Every structure is written in C-alpha cells, then in structure tokens.
Amino acid sequence: MDDLPNLLLNDPMNLRTRRGYQFSEVSSAMQKGIRRGDAALAGYWALELWESGFGKYCWKRLLTVSAEDCWGILTQEVKALHDAYLAVNDGVPAKKHRGRIFISKAVILLCLAKKSRDADHLQNFVYDESAGLDPDTLADDLREADDYVPIPGYAYDCHTREGRKRGKTKQDFFKAEQEALEPHQPGLFDDLP
Secondary structure, three states: OOOOOHHHHOOHHHOEOOOOOEHHHHHHHHHHHHHOOOHHHHHHHHHHHHHOOOHHHHHHHHHHHHHHOEOOOHHHHHHHHHHHHHHHOOOOOHHHOOOHHHHHHHHHHHHHOOEOOHHHHHHHHHHOHHHOOOOOOHHHHHHOOOOOOOOOHHHOOOOOHHHHHOOOOHHHHHHHHHHHOOOOOOOOOOOOO
C-alpha cells in the first residue's frame, strides 16, 4: 500500500487502515499521542499505520514530528532508526517488510523527548497569515516591512563583500560572534583573546 494508486492519494478521506480506522485520524492521533508523551497509544497508532501498508508515510510523519514537536536534535536519531529499518529491509519486497521495532523505538524516543513547538511556530508565525497571531509577533513585524526586511548590520562581516568593504576582519568576526552566542554553551576556547 506504500505505492497507493493515485486515485486513493487524491482522496485521503477514503483511506482506511487495516482495522478500519480513517487514515488521517490515525495519523493525527499518533502525532498528538507523541506530543502528550503517551508511548503506548502513539505506538498503537504508528504500528496501525505500518501494518496497514503506510510504512513510508509513518516514517515521514515521525521525522516531521521530530522537528515540529521535539526539542533538540532528535531528528538525527529518528533518521538513524529509519536508515536501520531500510537496511533490514534491503531487497525485501514491501509486503514482506519487517523491522517495526525501529518504528516502536522512534515512537518511544519521541514520546520521551522534551517537547517544543518552536520550529513549527517560527515557520507559521513568519509565513502563515491564517495562524491568528497577536499584533506583537514576529510575523506582524515582518508583514509591516512591505516584504522587505533589511539585512542586520551584524551580518556584514569578513565573509561578505559589504563587510570587507567596511573593513571587517576575521578578528572582529571571532570577537563579535563569540559575544553574540545566545544561549551560550561554555567552550574550550572561550578564554582566548
């Protein structure tokens, strides 16, 4: 079913899972279960998608969830599990795929992860007018700029033509960018001049 006929893909409201659930509702329940840290229920829905032949879609959604709902660099962990899943199934026909353990592990990691919707909020606040934003948001500030936001002065450093014209040096770059780190994670070379 991972290679669904175009007819079905054009009308996802008619897609059903193995147990008769509506496809988009299962997908939504999986993601919302992950947001709430409910591994058992999120896993149930993820495996319902997989068992119903929607394995490729399930992995795409899990990768999206890792960026949309989770804090940190968890996407690489989910991608590594997906890569392991692909390796286990190398040369195996889609109908005989195995390795749902990797989907289960991805769901558990996502459920246990700290949650943050910052990435999704940022993309929606900047470009989605239907997000219903307060007047003091970044999106409103950008919209008032008549589709042009000036390049901030700090972008002009020794790596840009304009920065070099302004006499910016590599030493200026190291100092300014070190001072600008926010939040700052102390490093080995913080004490260097």
